[in-house]
Each structure stands twice: as C-alpha cells, then as structure tokens.
Amino acid sequence: MLLKIKDLSFFKGKKEILKDINLSVDQNTIHTIIGVNGTGKTTLASIIMGLEGYEVKKGSLIFNNEDITQLSITERAKRGITLGWQIPANFEGISIHDYLNINKNKLSPEKCLEFVGLRPQSYLNRLVNQELSGGERKKVELASILAMNPKLAVLDEPDSGIDINSLKYIKRSLTELKKRGATILIISHNEFIADFSDKISLLCGGRIVKEGKNRVVLDYFKNHCVSCDHIGIIKEEEL
Amino acid sequence: MNNYDNELQQLIDMYKEGNVKNVFGDRFANIVINGDKVIGINEIQGINIVARKIEDGVSIKINIEDNVTINNPVHLCFGMTPREGKQIIESQFVIGRNADVQFLSHCIFPNAEHIEHIMKSKVHLHQGARMQYREEHYHSESGGIFVKPELKAFLNENSSLIEEFKLLKGRAGNVDIKYSTTQNKKSNCQLLAKISGKKDDKIKINERINLNGEYASGISKSRIVLVDNAEGIINSKVIARKAYTRGHVDCEEIVGGNDVVASSIPQIKVMNPLAKVTHEASIGRIDKKKLETLMARGLEEEKAIDMIISGLMK
Numbered sequence: 339m340l341l342k343i344k345d346l347s348f349f350k351g352k353k354e355i356l357k358d359i360n361l362s363v364d365q366n367t368i369h370t371i372i373g374v375n376g377t378g379k380t381t382l383a384s385i386i387m388g389l390e391g392y393e394v395k396k397g398s399l400i401f402n403n404e405d406i407t408q409l410s411i412t413e414r415a416k417r418g419i420t421l422g423w424q425i426p427a428n429f430e431g432i433s434i435h436d437y438l439n440i441n442k443n444k445l446s447p448e449k450c451l452e453f454v455g456l457r458p459q460s461y462l463n464r465l466v467n468q469e470l471s472g473g474e475r476k477k478v479e480l481a482s483i484l485a486m487n488p489k490l491a492v493l494d495e496p497d498s499g500i501d502i503n504s505l506k507y508i509k510r511s512l513t514e515l516k517k518r519g520a521t522i523l524i525i526s527h528n529e530f531i532a533d534f535s536d537k538i539s540l541l542c543g544g545r546i547v548k549e550g551k552n553r554v555v556l557d558y559f560k561n562h563c564v565s566c567d568h569i570g571i572i573k574e575e576e577l
Numbered sequence: 578m579n580n581y582d583n584e585l586q587q588l589i590d591m592y593k594e595g596n597v598k599n600v601f602g603d604r605f606a607n608i609v610i611n612g613d614k615v616i617g618i619n620e621i622q623g624i625n626i627v628a629r630k631i632e633d634g635v636s637i638k639i640n641i642e643d644n645v646t647i648n649n650p651v652h653l654c655f656g657m658t659p660r661e662g663k664q665i666i667e668s669q670f671v672i673g674r675n676a677d678v679q680f681l682s683h684c685i686f687p688n689a690e691h692i693e694h695i696m697k698s699k700v701h702l703h704q705g706a707r708m709q710y711r712e713e714h715y716h717s718e719s720g721g722i723f724v725k726p727e728l729k730a731f732l733n734e735n736s737s738l739i740e741e742f743k744l745l746k747g748r749a750g751n752v753d754i755k756y757s758t759t760q761n762k763k764s765n766c767q768l769l770a771k772i773s774g775k776k777d778d779k780i781k782i783n784e785r786i787n788l789n790g791e792y793a794s795g796i797s798k799s800r801i802v803l804v805d806n807a808e809g810i811i812n813s814k815v816i817a818r819k820a821y822t823r824g825h826v827d828c829e830e831i832v833g834g835n836d837v838v839a840s841s842i843p844q845i846k847v848m849n850p851l852a853k854v855t856h857e858a859s860i861g862r863i864d865k866k867k868l869e870t871l872m873a874r875g876l877e878e879e880k881a882i883d884m885i886i887s888g889l890m891k
Contacts, residue, residue: 389869411872421873427866431888440874440884486874 340365340490340521341386346397348381355381357544359397363490363523368516370524370532370552372559373541379525380424382541383494386523387421388414401490418489422496424525426479428467434478435462438485450481453514455507472499480511490521497528505530532556585683585745588654589715592685595658607652610635612664623647624678634665634695643673643703650711651678655694656685663693670698672706672736679709686714689750690721698728702736702764709739716747720776724749728756732764734790742770743890749778749807756783762790762819771800771890774807784813788822788852798827802886806836814844817852824854831863831886 341363348356355378363369371379384392386399388411398407406414429437438447448458454477464470466478476499483491497508508531512522524531532538538555540548542563548555584600591597597611599619606624609616615628615635623645627638641647657664672678686692702708716722730738742754749772758766766786774780780803786795801809815824826843843856863885871881 387869387873390865411869412875412877415873415875419873420875423866423870427864427870429867429885429888431891432884436884440871440876482874 339363340402341523342400343382343386344398344400346385346394346399348378348385348392348394348396350381355544356385359544359546361539361546363521364537365521366516366519367536368512368522368524368534369537369539370526370535371539371541372525372527372532372555374563377541378544379541380494383421383492383523383525386490386492387411387419389421415486420483420486420488420491422479422483422491422493424494424498425472426475428470428475430465430467432466433462434464434466434481437466437478438482440482441486445485445487447481447485450484451478453484453507453511454478454481455504455510456481473501473504476500477504477507480508484511484515487518488515488520490523491515492523492525494525495527496524497526497531509534529556581681585713585715588656588683588685589687592656592658593687597654597656597658599652599654601649601652605649605652606647607654608637609654610656610664610666612657612659612662621647623676624651631665631667633663634667636667636669638669639671641670641672641676641678641706644675645673646677647679650681653680653682654685655682655696656687656715657692657694658688659692660688660690661692663695665695666697668696668698670700670708672700672702672708674703675705676703677707680711682710682712684712684714684724686716686722686747689717690719692722694722694724696724696726696728698726700728700730700738702730702732702738704733704735706733706736708737709741711741712743714742714744714747716744716750718748720748720750720778722748722750724752726754726756730756730758730766732758732760732766732793734762734764736761736764738764738766740766740768742772744772748776749774749780751779753781754783757785757787758795759787760789760793760795763792764790765793766795768795768797768813770798772809773802773804773886773890774809775804776807777805778803778807780807780809782809782811782813786813786815786824788815788817788824789819790822791819792821792823793819794823796825796827798825799829800889801830801839802833802889803830803837803839804833806834806838808838809840811841811843811858813842814846815854815856816846816848817854818848820849820851822849822852822854824852826854826856826858828856828858829889830860831889832860833862833882 343361346359625640797813811828828841830839841858845854
C-alpha cells in the first residue's frame, strides 16, 4: 500500500466536507474516486497535496509508511506526490519547455509532450499562458506530471476539457505513468477513465460509500447516485 | 528579436571600464554614446543618423526612408562610466511610409551612484510605418540612479508602434516613465513596461494612449514587482475619441514585503458610443495557485516565487 488515509474528517467553516474517510491506495495501481459534484472529491485531492486551507485537523495521511499529515507541499512533492489541477494555473513568460523541465528528470519535455499528443516542435517554445486552449493546457499539465516521474500522481479530472479523440492520449499517458511505477489516484466522472482503473471508490456526501472493481462500482454509481439525496441534489422526478 | 546577451555582457564590461565601442558589427546600424560623447555611428542603407552634443548629453535624429525594411535591429547604446553625473538624450525618430524597423536600446550604468538619465523621445510614424523599440536597462546595485524616459509618439494611419521598457539587472533606483501616443486612423500601439523594485526604489509609470482616429487601437501593459520598502505607482489611461477604437489598460503589481507601497490607477475614457475600452488591475501577493503548482512539482517556495517573477518580467 502506498497511501493510507485514516479517519480523515475535514471542515470548511462549520460544514463537514469529508467525514471519517478511510482510503487505501495500493502501489502501482490506477485508483479512481467518483461521485457527483459537491461530494468533496477535489477537497480530498487538495488535502493529499497539502494545499493552503486544506490542513488536516482530524485524521492522518500515511505515505510510504511515513506520516505526511503535517508536511508542506514541497516536502510531499519531494517524496514523490504531485497534483494535476482540474483547472491548471497559467504562467506569464514561462515556456512549456521550462515548465516541463523543472525537475530535469529522465523523461524529456519532448517525450512528455508526445505522450499527451502534442507536437514538441509546435509547443515547446509556446508559453504556459491563456493563449493555450483549455484542452491544450490540460495536456501540458499531464505532460508536467509525466516529467516529474512521481510515485503518486493525484489527477483532478484529467479528462475535463479534452476532446473525445484525445482521450486516447490521456489513457496512454496514464498507462506510461503506471509502467514507470507510479500510482495514480484519479478524480473523474468519465466512464472511459474509470473503466480502466484497477479500483474505484465512490464518494458520496463526504463519505466513501462503496469500493471495489471498476464495473461494479461504476454501475452502482450510475444506477443509484443520479438521484442521490445525500447532498441535496434535486431528483429527476422532482424536476 | 534575439536577446543579444553576449553583446550586452560585452557592453556592460566596456562601460564599467570606460572603453566603449560598437560590438554589433557593420551589418547593424547603431549609435554608441558614453555620457555626452558620441563614440560611434554606423549607418546602413535606408537609415540616416545624425547626432550633436548638447549640454549634459546628445541630441539624435534618426530617419528611416519610405518603404525600407531594416532587417537587423538598430542598436542604440546609451550609458555612463562615471559614478556621478547626468546624461540627457534627446531623440527624434521619423519612420517613413511603410518602413519597418526595430530598435534595441541598451541603457547601461554599471557604476552608478548618483546618476541622472533623462530620455526625451519624439516618434513620428508615417502612414503604414512599423516600429518596435525595446529598451533594456542595466543598473548598478546602488540604487543611486534616476531614470526619466519620456516619449511622445504620433502614429499616422495604419502605422504601428511597440514600445517595451525592461529593467534587466540591478536596482531600479528612481524610475519615472512618461509615455503618450496620439493615434490616427487604424494605427496600433502597445506600451509594455516590466520593472522590479527593491529596498527604497521608486517606480512610476504614467502612460496616455489617445485613440483619435477610427479603428485605432492601443494597449498599455505594466508589470511591477516590489519587495522590501519599494514603491510603485501605475497611472495609465486610454482615451477613445472615435468610433471603433479599441483600448485596454492592464496593470499588475506583485508585492512581497510588509513595507511596500503599491498603487495602480487604470483610467479609461470613451467619447464615442462605438468605441470599446477595457481595463484590469491587480495588486497582491503571488497567485497562490501558481505557487502551489510549482511547489507540487518539487520547487521550494522561494524558487517557485523566483520562477514566477522572472517569467512575469520576461
């Protein structure tokens, strides 16, 4: 097991966003967290990375047999944890080449771009700014995860904003990450992404309510969670 | 335009020692000045450069002939070797019809302790002319320099001007930029300034873009990074007087110290219902998400800040 989340609860103000989460992420697997909007998936990703405002007061995170609950973002990153944001930041004046070369790892910026389906000769000198489309920026984000060669990549909706023809590049990149020994924790609604996961956990109302093989949990999600009333979503029949 | 980093380093070394000469070779039109002395002028076909000594400085007239495209940037090198003194550069640029030219201006003050550097520029772009002026400053670390660049540009129909001011290295000292454009039909200008200040540096950017002809457009974009007890004031204005003019003011100041003083006053004025002018301004710490993204790739916070700021200043 690479990551173990133990008895984690998280409050924003007085609202409890995550409730007694216990989650085990096995080494070198693709593990997907699914759930309707507002169930706390992105909060969970932010807590794992240790972002500001997501400090843990109840529960713990054990990574590679080490308690990382109080570690900073950089300290976690140096241990091999990274995060791909759902809506990545833009950087004025920083080229894609430099962005992919932060860690100067074995995988070259060129190779990382090829994995995500972007031609290096067309993209390396472009800037990581708003001149990239949302989909292009997401691919560059995934390329930067590849470049980091992480032990644990937490990816918040890596498929959002990606056209269906490009989903194969996302799958290829995730497969490459896994081949290189990484463990991948994905937050996604996408059946295509969830389908090739080794394990799925269903988050509902801030709790993990079901875990297991992908198809079983995916079918449960589709059949039960659309009209879920745990978090106040309007049921179809009420519309 | 290339960076010409090697040439810049040679020039810095030369200005330090007081042994200044042209480093760009004869293919580049250029003028090199140290203090109030003209060290050399090189003209190429299509460009005429005249310089004469004035009190504490030099007056320069540069003419680009009609329909001429100057392939290599025209190199203007200003600076001073002494630690103290004053340099006034009065320059007049006349760019002929449909001419196309880029200027690379290096202002080098490596020994400055009490230096005043005043630039008074007038630019006249004839119809269809295109001019790019990149001004790069290299100062000492003393902060004892007062830099006052003034620009008055007149843009005729279909002409275009890109003016870029950057402080590459050293302390800003006291920088007081005053730029204004008066623009005719379908002309376009971009005024870009990127400066970082530390200790008791004071940076003022004051720009006016006057869109006086239909379809004229202009952008004023300023970036200031302030640390310690540095001060920064951006006061930029776009005035759109005619139909279909487009303007934008974009001010961003990043502050990294408790004693920093930053203010930003983007102003827009529209005098025609078919004109459109927008503005954006921000003052604050480095964006948290950018910082966290780079830290999540393994950079320490300090290095992440450096990377974001150097990107912003590029």
